[in-house]
Amino acid sequence: MTAVADGPTDGSGSPADNRAESAVPRPGPWSWIGLALGGAIMAYAVWGAVQAFSTTEQLGLARWLVGSAIAHDFVLAPVVTVIGLVLARFLPVSVRGPVLGATAISGIVLLVSWPALRGYGLRAGNPSILPHDYPRNAAIVLGLVWAVALVVVAVRLIRVRRR
Amino acid sequence: MKVAAVTAPLSRWRDDATDDPRRDTRTAALLGIALGVSFGVCFLTGVYSHLAQNPTAWFELPASPSTLYQVTQGVHVAAGIATVPLLLAKLWAVFPHLFRWPPITGIAHALERLTLVPLVAGSIFMLFSGLANTYLWYPLPVFFPTAHYWVAWLTIGALVTHIGAKLTLTRRALTRPTAATTPPPDRPVTTTTTTAAPTTTPLVAESADPTARRRFLAMVGATAGVLTVATVGQTVYPLRRFALLAPRDPDVGTDGFPVNNTAGEAGITDAASDPEWRLAVTGAVGAALSLSLDDLRSLPQHEATLPIACVEGWSVTKRWRGVRLADVLELAGAPPDASVTMQSLERGLFGTSDVNAGQAHHPDTLLALEVEGQVLSLDHGYPVRLIAPNRPGVMQTKWLSTMEVRG
Numbered sequence: 001m002t003a004v005a006d007g008p009t010d011g012s013g014s015p016a017d018n019r020a021e022s023a024v025p026r027p028g029p030w031s032w033i034g035l036a037l038g039g040a041i042m043a044y045a046v047w048g049a050v051q052a053f054s055t056t057e058q059l060g061l062a063r064w065l066v067g068s069a070i071a072h073d074f075v076l077a078p079v080v081t082v083i084g085l086v087l088a089r090f091l092p093v094s095v096r097g098p099v100l101g102a103t104a105i106s107g108i109v110l111l112v113s114w115p116a117l118r119g120y121g122l123r124a125g126n127p128s129i130l131p132h133d134y135p136r137n138a139a140i141v142l143g144l145v146w147a148v149a150l151v152v153v154a155v156r157l158i159r160v161r162r163r
Numbered sequence: 164m165k166v167a168a169v170t171a172p173l174s175r176w177r178d179d180a181t182d183d184p185r186r187d188t189r190t191a192a193l194l195g196i197a198l199g200v201s202f203g204v205c206f207l208t209g210v211y212s213h214l215a216q217n218p219t220a221w222f223e224l225p226a227s228p229s230t231l232y233q234v235t236q237g238v239h240v241a242a243g244i245a246t247v248p249l250l251l252a253k254l255w256a257v258f259p260h261l262f263r264w265p266p267i268t269g270i271a272h273a274l275e276r277l278t279l280v281p282l283v284a285g286s287i288f289m290l291f292s293g294l295a296n297t298y299l300w301y302p303l304p305v306f307f308p309t310a311h312y313w314v315a316w317l318t319i320g321a322l323v324t325h326i327g328a329k330l331t332l333t334r335r336a337l338t339r340p341t342a343a344t345t346p347p348p349d350r351p352v353t354t355t356t357t358t359a360a361p362t363t364t365p366l367v368a369e370s371a372d373p374t375a376r377r378r379f380l381a382m383v384g385a386t387a388g389v390l391t392v393a394t395v396g397q398t399v400y401p402l403r404r405f406a407l408l409a410p411r412d413p414d415v416g417t418d419g420f421p422v423n424n425t426a427g428e429a430g431i432t433d434a435a436s437d438p439e440w441r442l443a444v445t446g447a448v449g450a451a452l453s454l455s456l457d458d459l460r461s462l463p464q465h466e467a468t469l470p471i472a473c474v475e476g477w478s479v480t481k482r483w484r485g486v487r488l489a490d491v492l493e494l495a496g497a498p499p500d501a502s503v504t505m506q507s508l509e510r511g512l513f514g515t516s517d518v519n520a521g522q523a524h525h526p527d528t529l530l531a532l533e534v535e536g537q538v539l540s541l542d543h544g545y546p547v548r549l550i551a552p553n554r555p556g557v558m559q560t561k562w563l564s565t566m567e568v569r570g
Binding site: 027028030031032033034035037038039040041042043044045046048049052053056057060061063064065066068069071072073077080081097101104105108109111112113115116120121123125126127128129130131132134137138140141145 | 244247248251254255258261269271272274275278280281283284285287288291294295298299300301302303304305309310312313314315316317319320321322323324325326327328330331378382385386389390393407408409410411412415416417420421422425427428
């Protein structure tokens, strides 16, 4: 992802075969079977949602659905890509893997526990909701993750030095 | 030319990224299979919960095994949480293809890419809304269970389409050894697609490392593992000490276990504490009854060890004590195949629940007066609540006021 290609990049001659789904295979029978079956299921879903919700609710739901995809494709994914490129460029090879991995785990743990950290869903008079000290607990979990990453880095550096 | 100045670095990034073994077809295929399994598990356990809460003519919730609802919903939430890193990894791996050029190559390809919209949007929506529900957090402008249910069908439909479109590619990516870059004999090499000879200079640093994919997938698995260990103790009791990030602790709450809806929130405190409170047994009965708390206490008492299991992902098993529902039905002269609608003092959406004939006559189905040797607290349903085997927590109706018997 980092080292910019100075190899052969003549456009047509890229190693496309091992590249994820880059070569579009001709649609086989399974494509059409999947389209028919999946299309029917999706039509059932749309029918169900139309039956279940008022027009205002349908619009609200549609907005949330489209928003989900946009939030990922145009916010989360570009931000993660840039962070990944920056970290990969400035980190020495020996620490790159563990640091990238620990960063990714930390990000996802924070993402999943975000409502707990922010106290979303808390209700006065019901102490059984979010009973823990979540900032402290998240710090413990991330501390363990980074401790493992540090151990991996240390082991690598020792191995490199011995060679 | 100005366009090229923008698109050239983008297409170079895209080409570099897609030559990365962490983003190639094999990685996408492996993550896709894992996601297919986890989405399948979530879908089946979710539909089961839907049927349990919305009884239909052809599905009657069985009374045994008593832990079926607890286990299926524990698996549903745990699988959903573990799916978060799988989905993010998969989207990260295939993200460069969003910028592929040309964007479409034919009708089939256009349709396939079009179904990625409901697939990606639906997948993210399902994980987000489900996770929010585990926190009892409801930011959506629609009723959560209904939206979660119908978008599940949308997502599964899009997934079926996607599996059909990618089946051949996936099979090819998994049967071929990792290192091999030669095309299979059944696939003709076109003039525009030359194959990468093993001697080709790697375009990216990582692609030189054959273990990059394995380490990437190990990291995805590790993330799923960390999230699971940090939350699953909310339903797997022996692991509760590790559940640092779970929204509930099975040992914390009134009477020592969680409450979803308190007496104060339900607004029934006065009615439930009233000494004039009676449980009315009406409907298809020989003799309508009006039972006081003392009446219930004077009937034969039985014990049952049953779980309270909620769709939010927490559950806890307790020792309950009270009157068998079947005994009360017999006392009222109800027919042997009677089913019952339980009405709570609480009005509204979750104020009633149906108990089918099989569950109503199960010896463990109790009108519970006590839990763990203590009189029920108001928060847990005083003066009397229903507790029955294999039932969603929301249907273990609290603060009972009326039993409507149906023959």
